[in-house]
Amino acid sequence: MxxxxxxxxxxxxxxxxxxxxxxxxxxxxxxxxxxxxxxxxxxxxxxxxxxxxxxxxxxxxxxxxxxxxxxxxxxxxxxxxxAHYRASPRGRVRVALFPSGAALLLPHVLPALADSGVDMVASDEDLPPSEASRLLADYDVVLTHRDERAPSLAGPRIATRVLMREPTDVLVAPDHPLAGRTEVSPAELADETWISVRGGFPVDDVLRSIANLTGVRPRIAQRLNDFRVIETLVHSGYGIALMPRFAVAHPDLVLLRLSGVRAARLYELATRPHAEKRPAIAAVLAAFETAARRITAD
CATH class of the missing domain: 1.10.10.10 (Winged helix-like DNA-binding domain superfamily/Winged helix DNA-binding domain)
Structure with missing residues (x-):
């Protein structure tokens, strides 16, 4: 053949x-x-x-x-x-990242690879984790994210490694009645209006968990995937939101820890099986792992 x-x-x-x-x-x-x-x-x-x-x-x-x-x-x-005989790692590595993960990790990863001989070409792909397999048709590495209770994407044609865990918090405006708190329970959120993301993304999985715990279907006013837009609407008083902790950028908004729910997303790197045997890809994976350790240690 x-x-x-x-x-x-x-x-x-x-x-x-x-x-x-x-x-x-x-x-x-x-x-x-x-x-x-x-x-x-x-x-x-x-x-x-x-x-x-x-x-x-x-x-x-x-x-x-x-x-x-x-x-x-x-x-x-x-x-x-x-390539080892040519003093590699060298070459181009194509990486797809979800936008908030790219914003968090690329400022650490790109400088680490600057003098390595590896040309990492990054593209933001705002797609649910289920699309990782399709993305690997065009990319060497895919950074995806999933609810920590969801199964891994690993299979016969996909190799994965968990990079880091990012807690999901409740985001409220500074004048919201809960703004003086540091923690909130799902039952206290039953009557709130939510600004959420589209279905299939980890944040929406956490919101469904809250609904299962309270028995109350959440009142979702808007579904938007741009976290900056969500922050603006929360600050304007249109509702509250669930937000990955490291993704929050607005200085005035208040983050509340969510009690009684496993609320976090896992960052996961997906490749073809054995792709890490290529020195250039191994260098990129190592740079992401170093960046993740630095972020979660802060």
Whole structure:
């Protein structure tokens, strides 16, 4: 089986359509289809099957994708071993980060890599944790976040490492009746109006936990994913919010610790399995871990 065709198969598993694979690999759709047909002949089994008006991987196709990951990872390791002989780590590493995590960590990570020979290219991707697998089609490292009670994203095609834990607090305006407190219970928040994030993100998971504890469905006035906008609305008195502790920037707002609820998000770095064998990627992962230790120690 040709390595290039295994790479085409993996791209199809990541992107889901022939057209998306063609665009990613700068090929024509017909060329992608032909490569997949040849690979099926080489494998001796059907790799794709109809799914309505589209096509999807068969069970055999899914199994071969896992082996393709292993083959391509082995090639990456071979490249990495040769890089050691060239006094690496060197090279470009593409990193996707959720925006508030990027704001917190990049000011520490980028200076640490400045003279390392590693060119880290960062992009902010405001997507829920479930999208990490898709992002790995375009990035070497994905910084994602999840509620600490949610399962890890780790699996046969994704390797993860927990970077840090960030508590989630209740954010209120300085003239709010609770502003003089340092801690608040879920029952005391049952009648509040909330400014929250879109569903699927860790902060919304904590809000649902509060609802389960109190038996009261939270009254959510707005759903916005920009924390600066949320802070502005809270300061203006439109409601209260849940906010990751290190993400708060507004100097006048009051943070209250939430009692009786496991309220935190975990920062998690996701890569392809064995990606850390590449010295450049290993250097980037180490820089993030050092930055996280520094932030949580403060």
């Amino acid at each position: 040709a390595v290039d065709r295994l790479r085409v198969l993996r791209e199809f598993a990541d992107r889901g359509t022939i057209g998306a694979v063609a665009e990613a690999l700068s090929m024509t759709p017909s060329a992608v289809s032909q490569q997949l047909k040849v690979l099926a002949r080489e494998a001796g089994v059907q790799l794709l099957e109809p799914d309505g008006r589209r096509i999807r991987l068969t069970d055999a196709g899914h199994a071969l994708v896992v082996r393709a990951d292993e083959v391509l990872a082995a090639l990456d390791r071979a490249v990495a071993e040769m």
